[in-house]
Amino acid sequence: MAQNKPLIGKLILVTLAMFGFGFALVPLYDVFCDLTGINGKTAAVAATGDNAIVDTSREITIEFLARPNKDMPWVFKPEVHSMKVHPGEIHIMNYLAENPTGQMIVGQAVPSVSPGQAALYFNKIECFCFSQQQLAGGKDMLMPLQFYVDPALPAQFNTITLNYTLYDVTQAWADQQPLQDNIGE
């Protein structure tokens, strides 16, 4: 029947649009989480920290957790487990990484901040998590993190927990090598 065709067309369009919407949720979710900080993701780019004013009236406890993922053979731990900081103060924290295997392994650390809303106020000036880290077999290294807590942090937060999970991305790194060679890095 002829009068069915426009309606069928519209319904198929809705179906295709919703299939697209399912995939659109992926970037939408990232944007939403970036704006609100609700899933504890910190910014993947460096903050400057130039114009931060130190707020000495209160102290925030920062707890550091670090764990290698199940398939990651590195030893990975923070130098200290917690420190007290004033908002606005810039601190450096070192993480120890050790590769006990015989081969070079590339690692990528993924941060997560708890409580999630505090993630927006936890700023990193420099972080080993901004890039992939290579470590030859049997070697160890110190990986620095330079950070400060934004003085605008709401008063209800007095402890921030920063967790790093370290993943083995050697395979993905190796796959990208020819590509990077071509670009001329």
Added chain:
Amino acid sequence: MSVVITEPNDQEHHEHDHHDHKPSGITRWLYTTNHKDIGTMYLVFALIMFFIGGTMAMVIRLELFQPGMQFVEPHFFNQMTTVHGLIMVFGAVMPAFTGLANWMIPMMIGAPDMALPRMNNWSFWILPFAFLILLLSLFMPGGGPSFGWTFYAPLSTTYSGDSTALFVFSVHIMGISSIMGAINVIVTIWNMRAPGMTWMKMPLFVWTWFITAFLLIMVMPVLAGVVTMVLTDKYFGTSFFDAAGGGDPVLFQHIFWFFGHPEVYIMILPAFGIVSAIIPTFARKKLFGYASMVYATASIAILSFLVWAHHMFTTGMPVFATLFFMYATMLIAVPTGVKVFNWVATMWRGAMTFEVPMMFALAFIVLFTIGGFSGLMLAITPADFQYHDTYFVVAHFHYVLVTGAIFSIVAAVYYWLPKWTGNMYDETLGQWHFWCSLISVNLLFFPMHFVGLAGMPRRIPDYALQFADFNAFISIGGFLFGLSQLIFVWVLIKCARGGVKATDQVWEGAEGLEWEVPSPAPYHTFETPPVIK
């Protein structure tokens, strides 16, 4: 080769005589574009799937009869819980509703057939292949899917077996089938209503299915998207749900439940339509609050898109988000309450009789409401932290799906069976089926509330000793419920073979176009549109 079979008394048929022959044998069912044939196939398919999924439930209850590992390996137990859920949701409940829609919607709105009969044939016939793929994957080395019907990442990506690709493929086919069925329902209702059948004169079963069909075309594509992401994450190196590559496993739950919550209303809205048809018939009164029923159904459908994260309270959402989803979820109780109120008000001072369809509809109202209340308990965020992933959740969704959706489907089958077969079913056997089901289903699911509140986790093949007595009790209820359904099959076969001839109206208080055609309903009905008063 097309075979033309001429019937001897062709003159008695309508002027469109070329429509009236049906091929005989298997080709009738393979090539059919008749809404009644396709409806029957959907219903028979759903019944077979109900028993296959039910057999898996029996394996689960057998293993949980006693603490400790008795009969099956934990990995096989996980496959049973997974495939039981998938089969019951996509293979039993949804095709049963689609079958009822195929049979009844054209007859209820005075249309000669569904709007897109060839697509109708296709949307049915791809289903058996989807489930064949899913069921055969159980026999692969490494077994079938074992990550739960919700296939949370990374269980379904990093930790799943080789059968995952088959699982994804079969879900794709099920989704395509549902979407085609839904498009067909919408086009039929939109374009093929008999003259005078205005929107607000449509029977509620038609209304609820119309709204359900919109839910289907909006969320089944999202399900197709999320299984595709699982497929590419597992086999093609993407990182939608893998934190190492910049993805997020919590994102999986958001996308899945964006599909999953409207999905649970897909499985209950047609049930509301069925109960709204049965209660007035046996109370011999008009349905109380027809318009409010339509608006309540539409509000439930809209709200169902705004509550998905109540499945995820324990993922560490911020407080304002949990509050939003908690209140939005509780809001759904308002239109649902309107419906329950209207059903009760319909019965108020009605001249009620208690034939089997009415008994199942009454049990639906009481038991579905219990399931609704446990849903409200789960909606309370702080309480949900204790209930999450326990048998309390299992009790909740089995009350709404078994004593809700399945009871309504069984009620619908008893209600319309005389119209389909032309014979009355055996009332005594039907009452036996009802009472056995009612008692056993409560023995089966009610104690799950208690073990759940006491902390027994779901989807685990073993449990702490203090739950032993309750679980033995639950398992016995389960076996009895499974056996009770054999009475149903007996009733169906007996009724299909013969019995007291049904009148056209079948039930004294029945109103609607489907009761104006002869019983059994002729192969073609309403080739000339009826006049709607």
